[in-house]
Amino acid sequence: MVEKETQPAQHQSGRNSGVIHSGYNLKPGSLKAKYCVEGSRRLRAYCRERGIPVDEGGILIVARTEAERATLAELHRRAQGNGVQSRIVSGDDIAAIEAHARGVEGLHAPEGASFDAPAYVRALLADAEALGVQVRYGTAVRGFREGRVVEVDTSGGTLAAPALLNCAGLHADRIAGAVAADLRIIPFRGYYAELTADSRRLVRSHVYAVPDLTFPFLGVHLSRRVDGRVIVGPGAMLAFGREAYRFAQMNLRDLSGTLSWPGFYRLFREPRFRSLVVSEVRKSLSLGAVWREARFLIPALERADLVRSFAGNRATVVSRDGHMVDDIVVRETERTVHVLNAVSPGLTCSLPFGEHLAGECHRKLGGEALLGRAG
Numbered sequence: 001m002v003e004k005e006t007q008p009a010q011h012q013s014g015r016n017s018g019v020i021h022s023g024y025n026l027k028p029g030s031l032k033a034k035y036c037v038e039g040s041r042r043l044r045a046y047c048r049e050r051g052i053p054v055d056e057g058g059i060l061i062v063a064r065t066e067a068e069r070a071t072l073a074e075l076h077r078r079a080q081g082n083g084v085q086s087r088i089v090s091g092d093d094i095a096a097i098e099a100h101a102r103g104v105e106g107l108h109a110p111e112g113a114s115f116d117a118p119a120y121v122r123a124l125l126a127d128a129e130a131l132g133v134q135v136r137y138g139t140a141v142r143g144f145r146e147g148r149v150v151e152v153d154t155s156g157g158t159l160a161a162p163a164l165l166n167c168a169g170l171h172a173d174r175i176a177g178a179v180a181a182d183l184r185i186i187p188f189r190g191y192y193a194e195l196t197a198d199s200r201r202l203v204r205s206h207v208y209a210v211p212d213l214t215f216p217f218l219g220v221h222l223s224r225r226v227d228g229r230v231i232v233g234p235g236a237m238l239a240f241g242r243e244a245y246r247f248a249q250m251n252l253r254d255l256s257g258t259l260s261w262p263g264f265y266r267l268f269r270e271p272r273f274r275s276l277v278v279s280e281v282r283k284s285l286s287l288g289a290v291w292r293e294a295r296f297l298i299p300a301l302e303r304a305d306l307v308r309s310f311a312g313n314r315a316t317v318v319s320r321d322g323h324m325v326d327d328i329v330v331r332e333t334e335r336t337v338h339v340l341n342a343v344s345p346g347l348t349c350s351l352p353f354g355e356h357l358a359g360e361c362h363r364k365l366g367g368e369a370l371l372g373r374a375g
């Protein structure tokens with residue numbers, strides 16, 4: 001296993017909401033729905049087995065306007081289609097589930113949970129290492145050539161492998177090269193605020209706004225983490241670098257990659273996308289704008305209850321023809337497998353999805369050892 005950072009979980013897997021999603025919001029029949037529903041149950045069991053902190057408090061999605069009730073009904077239909085527990089609750093029931101939340105109607109998904117995502121990554125690594133996997137940290141993959149074996153060009157020299165599995169998250173399209181020439185990762189920053197210690201009592205578990213189903217983002221939510229902190233977010237701000245975690249941070253190569261992508265302009269022509277960008281710029285610059293949105297869900301929230309917190313960038317795939325790809329994409333060649341668009345709820349999907357990928361690699365490996373020095 002080759003990892004460019006010196007430690008695990010430095011990007012998406014360590015910078016996220018830490019929610020085990022039940023799959024109430026995913027389109028039935030999609031890969032995400034398939035892996036999330038199974039993954040949610042298995043992940044909760046795995047965490048219990050391995051002593052990883054989990055808090056199974058459920059998720060409440062709150063409709064604040066009459067128009068949002070239609071989306072709640074669609075989410076309820078999706079939950080039923082996926083065989084996931086959910087129930088529509090009245091405005092009065094909302095307060096019984098979350099004392100400080102207010103809305104005209106809600107959807108309660110009791111299987112939603114919080115977990116310690118970095119501890120989960122460490123446990124998976126320990127499992128892999130116990131099976132003999134070696135991790136080469138500080139080694140960046142630059143590309144590969146496929147022939148009788150796969151020659152992987154890295155910052156630490158060339159490695160030869162009978163098969164290659166590319167799970168490079170925010171950089172997966174670059175490693176995939178020609179295999180994913182019609183797709184580009186455009187990073188969207190999910191920036192979070194969090195509640196001050198005194199105001200954490202305002203949220204028991206998870207309170208979500210009704211999402212705009214045009215985009216693969218879940219909208220603002222207030223989530224109690226396993227460490228007791230309550231995070232507010234994540235936003236969905238166009239990031240000026242794949243690993244640019246602050247507004248003013250920029251990576252020229254990444255930014256020109258976004259601006260030179262025809263799909264980006266096609267997407268930008270859509271008025272809903274343009275208004276998303278405008279509202280996200282406002283929220284990333286002003287905590288007051290985040291507060292005004294969160295206050296719709298929890299009216300007792302004061303501006304002073306919010307402070308800035310961390311950010312994580314999503315590896316969102318935009319196609320050449322301007323669509324934000326909603327589902328997981330896996331591309332294969334004879335000896336390589338490439339995972340693209342493993343965005344939320346990728347952590348929840350990870351056990352069955354990882355098993356599927358391992359099966360694909362196993363077929364390509366044909367029993368050979370994974371990595372050896374070229375030549």
Ligand SMILES: Cc1cc2nc3c(=O)[nH]c(=O)nc-3n(C[C@H](O)[C@H](O)[C@H](O)COP(=O)(O)OP(=O)(O)OC[C@H]3O[C@@H](n4cnc5c(N)ncnc54)[C@H](O)[C@@H]3O)c2cc1C
Nearest residue numbers: 004011012013016017018019141169190344345346347348
């Ligand atoms: C803001 C946010 C909130 C989210 N919330 C949730 C949630 O609540 N629940 C949920 O289930 N999912 C959530 N997700 C989604 C989830 O975090 C991701 O789907 C998942 O972590 C993706 O894992 P990954 O291994 O594909 O990518 P990553 O975790 O990004 O890992 C990719 C790894 O590849 C390495 N790498 C990259 N390029 C190279 C290279 N060239 N050479 C060597 N190594 C390289 C990176 O250093 C990194 O370690 C969220 C994501 C974000 C961004």
